[in-house]
Every structure is written in C-alpha cells, then in structure tokens.
Amino acid sequence: MADIRRLFVHQQRDVYDMWVGFLNQANIRHEDNVEFVYGVFEGDQLIATGSIYQNILKCIAVCKDFTGGATLSQLISHLMSEVMDRGFKACYVYTKPDTTQSFEYLGFKEIGRVDGELVFLEKAINGFDSYLESIQQYRHEDGVSAAIVMNANPFTKGHQYLVESAAAAVDYVFVFVLSEDASAFPAAVRKQLVMAGVSHLDNVTVLDTGSYMVSSQTFPSYFLKESSDVTRIQAELDASIFKNRIAKTMNIRVRFVGEEPFSEATNIYNTALKTVLEPEVQLRIIPRKQEGDVVISATRVREHLYLNDLEFVKELVPTTTYDYLTSQAGQSLIEDIRNGGKSIGKV
Amino acid sequence: MAKFEIKDQAIAGTLESSDLQITIDQNNGKGIEIDLQSSVEFQFGKRIREVITETLSNLEITDAKVSVVDQGALDCTIIARTIAVVHRASGVTENIDWEALESWNV
Numbered sequence: 001m002a003d004i005r006r007l008f009v010h011q012q013r014d015v016y017d018m019w020v021g022f023l024n025q026a027n028i029r030h031e032d033n034v035e036f037v038y039g040v041f042e043g044d045q046l047i048a049t050g051s052i053y054q055n056i057l058k059c060i061a062v063c064k065d066f067t068g069g070a071t072l073s074q075l076i077s078h079l080m081s082e083v084m085d086r087g088f089k090a091c092y093v094y095t096k097p098d099t100t101q102s103f104e105y106l107g108f109k110e111i112g113r114v115d116g117e118l119v120f121l122e123k124a125i126n127g128f129d130s131y132l133e134s135i136q137q138y139r140h141e142d143g144v145s146a147a148i149v150m151n152a153n154p155f156t157k158g159h160q161y162l163v164e165s166a167a168a169a170v171d172y173v174f175v176f177v178l179s180e181d182a183s184a185f186p187a188a189v190r191k192q193l194v195m196a197g198v199s200h201l202d203n204v205t206v207l208d209t210g211s212y213m214v215s216s217q218t219f220p221s222y223f224l225k226e227s228s229d230v231t232r233i234q235a236e237l238d239a240s241i242f243k244n245r246i247a248k249t250m251n252i253r254v255r256f257v258g259e260e261p262f263s264e265a266t267n268i269y270n271t272a273l274k275t276v277l278e279p280e281v282q283l284r285i286i287p288r289k290q291e292g293d294v295v296i297s298a299t300r301v302r303e304h305l306y307l308n309d310l311e312f313v314k315e316l317v318p319t320t321t322y323d324y325l326t327s328q329a330g331q332s333l334i335e336d337i338r339n340g341g342k343s344i345g346k347v
Numbered sequence: 348m349a350k351f352e353i354k355d356q357a358i359a360g361t362l363e364s365s366d367l368q369i370t371i372d373q374n375n376g377k378g379i380e381i382d383l384q385s386s387v388e389f390q391f392g393k394r395i396r397e398v399i400t401e402t403l404s405n406l407e408i409t410d411a412k413v414s415v416v417d418q419g420a421l422d423c424t425i426i427a428r429t430i431a432v433v434h435r436a437s438g439v440t441e442n443i444d445w446e447a448l449e450s451w452n453v
Contacts, residue, residue, distance in 0.1 A: 070364060077361035084358045106362050107384050107416035125356060125372045125414045
C-alpha cells in the first residue's frame with residue numbers, strides 16, 4: 001500500500017520542483033493558490049499528487065502506471081478527510097470532461113459543465129439539490145422575476161441603485177449575495193447590510209448563493225489550455241449553472257448586472273454571460289450610478305475605510321450601511337480590516 | 348445505552364477497495380434517507396441498505412440523512428463504519444459504551 005505524505009512545496013525548493021515537474025508531465029500547470037499539497041508515494045517514488053484550497057480539490061494528477069483506481073481512491077479519500085476535518089460540509093472539484101467518471105465513481109455529482117473544457121463536481125450530503133429546495137419556497141409563478149448577484153463588500157449606493165432600478169423594471173427581484181467568505185466584510189455582515197439597504201422595496205428577496213456561483217477566487221486555471229480564456233470559461237460555467245438550474249428553479253427570466261466601464265475582466269464576463277443566458281434569460285446592463293462626479297464602487301469605499309475617512313464614505317453608502325460602519329460592531333470590523341484582518345485586500 | 352443524537356455532519360471510512368465511505372447528517376423528522384452509490388449495487392445494494400438501516404435502528408437513530416459510497420465492503424465493515432459515523436456525528440469519541448454495542452452486535 002502506498003503512503004501519503006504532505007508536500008511542503010512552499011517551504012522546500014526541491015520538493016516544489018518535484019511537484020511542478022510531476023504536474024507538467026501530466027499536462028497540468030501548477031497553481032500557487034493551494035493551501036495543502038499531498039503526495040502518494042510507492043517507496044520513494046511519487047506516484048500521485050493532489051492539493052486543497054479551502055474545500056476545493058486542485059492539481060490532481062496520477063502517474064499513468066498507477067491509474068487503475070486504487071491510487072486515485074486513496075488520494076481522494078485522504079483529501080476529502082482533510083477537507084471535512086477542517087469543518088467543511090462539502091467538497092468540490094473541477095476536472096476535465098474525460099476524467100469526470102472517475103470522480104462520479106467516488107460519489108461526486110455534477111453541478112455544471114462547459115462542453116469540451118471542464119466539469120464542476122460536488123460531494124456533499126446536503127448539496128446543490130438541497131440548496132435549490134431551500135430557495136424554491138421564494139419562487140413566484142406569476143409576473144417577471146429577475147436576479148442580481150453581488151458580493152456587496154460592502155453594500156453601497158451603487159448596489160442600492162442597481163436593485164432599485166431592477167425592482168422598478170420587473171415584478172420580483174432576487175438578490176443573491178455571495179456566500180463565500182473571502183472578502184474584507186464577512187458574508188453574514190454583507191448579507192445583513194444588503195437586507196437593510198433593500199428593506200424599503202417589498203418585491204425584493206435577499207438570498208445566499210451557497211457555493212453555486214463560481215467565483216474567480218476558487219476557479220482553477222491550471223488545466224485549461226494556455227490559449228483558453230480563463231475568465232470566459234469561468235463566466236460560461238457560472239452562467240450555465242445559473243441558467244440551467246437556478247433560473248429554472250426560481251422562474252427567473254432576467255438577470256441584471258452593473259456596468260463596469262473600467263474593468264476588462266468584467267466586460268469579458270458580461271459578454272460571456274450574455275452569450276450563455278440569452279435568449280432564455282435576458283441580460284440587462286444598468287449604467288453605474290455617480291455621486292457628483294465620483295463613480296461609486298465598493299473598492300473606493302474600502303480604500304477610504306483604510307484611510308479612516310468616514311465622511312467621504314458617508315457619501316457613497318446608504319444610511320443603513322453608514323449606521324453599521326459607525327456602530328460598535330462596524331468600528332471593530334474596520335479596525336480589523338485596517339490591521340490586516342484575515343482577508344485584507346481581497347475583493 | 349446513552350442515546351445518540353446527530354448533532355453535526357460526520358464522515359467515516361474511505362473510498363478504497365473493500366471499504367465504504369459514509370457521511371451522516373440531521374434529517375429533522377424525515378426518517379432515515381440513504382443515498383447509496385456502490386460498485387456492487389446491482390448485486391448487493393438491497394443488503395447494504397438493510398445493514399445500514401438495522402445498525403442505525405440498533406443505535407436508536409430514527410432520523411438521518413446518509414450518503415454512502417461503497418467499494419464492495421463486507422457487512423462487518425459496513426456495521427463498523429456506521430457505528431463510527433454515528434459516534435462522531437453525536438460528538439461521542441471518548442468513553443465508548445462497548446458493552447451496549449456488544450449487546451446487539453455479536
């Protein structure tokens with residue numbers, strides 16, 4: 001029986017080189033966005049490797065002489081135990097379409113795919129179906145329902161304007177707030193501020209995204225062809241999951257997005273979104289709100305929080321958000337962010 | 348026997364050949380729900396479900412959502428993994444009541 005050891009690739013140069021070399025042989029590029037790397041050894045020979053980033057399995061490769069199932073099973077078992085031991089309730093993997101079956105055999109279920117490029121799979125006891133079941137109670141059979149997906153880090157007048165515009169244009173609006181905790185403001189606070197900021201709109205419901213809106217933080221680039229456009233494929237996967245599963249479950253016919261005049265990535269994203277969603281789900285782009293001649297953005301709000309310039313921030317956020325920021329809880333969170341809190345700088 | 352209560356999601360076992368991986372979580376008032384995936388489902392699927400259901404019943408678990416990936420485990424392995432996962436999900440990992448387990452698991 002082969003044994004599994006942790007590979008300290010970020011601490012030991014020779015281990016790093018061995019790991020990168022092994023992945024390259026399997027036509028996989030290595031990714032630095034991994035937290036723990038493991039190797040399966042037969043004696044001194046490395047025969048397989050796999051990595052973890054939060055609850056996502058990454059950079060998995062098995063030496064071709066050992067691809068019969070046993071080695072992969074042993075490796076995936078180990079990676080999953082590590083993920084669950086860290087308190088996660090689900091485990092995810094992105095893989096090539098031709099290796100999907102190996103993962104399905106180990107209990108993973110497909111969430112979505114981009115044909116010819118990649119498949120996104122989940123292993124969870126309360127997975128995607130449970131998530132859809134939990135949001136389905138808010139579905140409306142009548143009228144036109146629309147969706148907005150936002151990180152709201154934190155909720156600004158710009159976000160509020162986007163929701164208000166949508167709420168005025170259609171019958172019902174679902175605001176999905178990203179559940180992933182990788183932003184300066186924790187998911188619970190972001191959602192709370194969104195709820196406070198839209199409470200005056202009675203046709204708006206605030207929901208969680210669960211793990212089912214694909215974020216660029218967790219999206220892998222390592223096995224996509226060099227020429228493939230990572231942002232585009234990420235957007236296509238995200239859009240297809242949204243269209244095929246979430247929009248169907250919730251009877252959503254329109255998706256609103258904010259215009260991003262300065263971000264090339266967002267432009268690529270919105271173009272891909274439009275291609276995949278339409279005609280079943282219509283994409284509508286709302287121009288960005290300006291306050292005087294200042295474009296409102298959450299990035300700008302955070303910059304001024306670092307500078308402790310609450311007067312400036314006051315102009316960019318609704319009173320509900322401002323009240324939170326000046327509250328005791330808000331002040332201690334800002335203090336954390338300024339002192340390099342756990343997720344400083346991430347968008 | 349101390350009563351087991353599924354408090355949190357737990358996992359036991361592996362995906363290796365002749366073993367099974369079992370995950371358990373709460374299932375408030377909805378009984379025992381088993382999602383089974385097995386390499387020998389066609390031949391032994393019914394028996395595997397039976398063994399899990401019996402073991403849970405012996406442990407007095409009435410509500411649980413269970414997800415199983417079986418790689419051809421024997422009954423004794425299935426029982427052992429089920430006992431382990433219930434203990435973990437209930438937060439009982441010390442002072443195991445062996446006597447109570449042996450009263451039915453002989």
